[in-house]
Amino acid sequence: MRKVYLDHAATTPLHTEVFAAMKPYFTEHYGNPSSVYAIGREARKAVDEAREKVAAALGAEPQEIIFTSGATESNNLAIRGTARALQHKGKHIITCAVEHHAVLDTCLALQKEGFEVTVLPVDEYGLVSVKDLETALREQTILVTIMMANNEVGTVMPTAEIGRLCQERGIVFHTDAVQAIGKLPVDVNELHVDLLSLSAHKFYGPKGIGALYVRKGTRLSSYHFGGAQERKIRPGTENVPGIVGLGKAIELATSQMEEKNKRIKALRDKLKDGVLAIPHTRLNGHPERRLPGNLNVSILYVEGESLILSLDLKGIAVSSGSACTSGSLDPSHVLLAMGLDHQTAHGSLRFTLGDDNTEEEIDYVLEVLPEIVARLRSMSPVYEGNK
């Protein structure tokens, strides 16, 4: 059966060049970067080079890059590390309602520990308002954490404006840029960010490796203790093959970015037009301010997991914000925050396209999806067409 992967926001296939770059560091170059002899120095050199590549991709300095196990850790480190380092100044943190759980739940954990957390609302498109942020800022605000682009609906936040405001007020600004790398220009100075999280597997790199950008002079408390690696902020023997993979992946992802995204966006638009031609469907997220490969739609009168499984039987991999797939009893917090009712959120489907997708694949999806929707609707007690 043919396989069509349309879930690149969940993870991406490893780029063959990335895999090739990593391989020697599993085998012949097995040294510990902290060792002084030759194979150790080799590993150190590879880590340093990767750090330079990550820094170059972000417009940062190499010493501002801390390698982590991925964006979950980066987000935890950025938020907890700032909270602990600056709690003497104030205990107020601002975030927004559509953040990834790695941000939202970290903030909520801090709330239990006595910090005050403001969760900014979003509009129907998933956008935060800079005005709302400005109103929420207080004397005691120590951190603003707002993602660069949303993983479910692809909405692109006004990151540079938020950054400028925080900079003017002298407040630390963290952004979760996981979904933005390779899709939007990410320059830490243009965006005025102090902390930025990324994860390699979202841009054709390996899983379990990521980074946190920490602007020079930004105070951050570590909550791991051990060796002197990563400036003691994140001690532990480096994941050398992973770091090498991250370096290669970010280099590839940020080269010829515009051409790649133009192609992906054209495919996405074709898919969008085709899916929205099915009656009783709607686009979720912003019509323009969205990631090039993201399409999030709600297919009314049917439930997301049934759609996913039916598409899976045809070899098509997509995701949904329905409760059955969110791991909780409620559908996606992102869609609910945008004001969708439960039924519309349960019927959501997220397609995220990537470098490997072809027009033929989109044609195939558009061929099978209407039949699947019709079949599930014929079973639905809430579908008007059955009355």
Added chain:
Amino acid sequence: MYTEQVMDHFTNPRNVGEIEDASGVGEVGNMRCGDIMRIYLKVNDQDVIEDIKFRTFGCAAAIATSSKITELVKGKTISEALVITNKQVAEELGGLPQPKMHCSNLAADALKEAIKDYQSKKK
């Protein structure tokens, strides 16, 4: 994640639809969790379920359990049908993933509602 039986009932559900002059109709579930099941019964003078149909909004587990219960009770008497539990339906399908046991496993409840409706109409 799902057993073969669940996938079979999900892809080839039995007795989908509605019965126009139904003897009883029952509906359970809510849109909050995203599962709604409606069952239609046709019961004869001997209290035998002659026909049964369903419509379900929900995940594969919700659809499969609905389909399975229609198969289980077709031709049974009302008193035989009343003893069937949600747990039994899940077992007949070779089991359901744990998180689905409480939210999507409501077919026996929908059937009981339909029977209640039938009995109240009969009075």
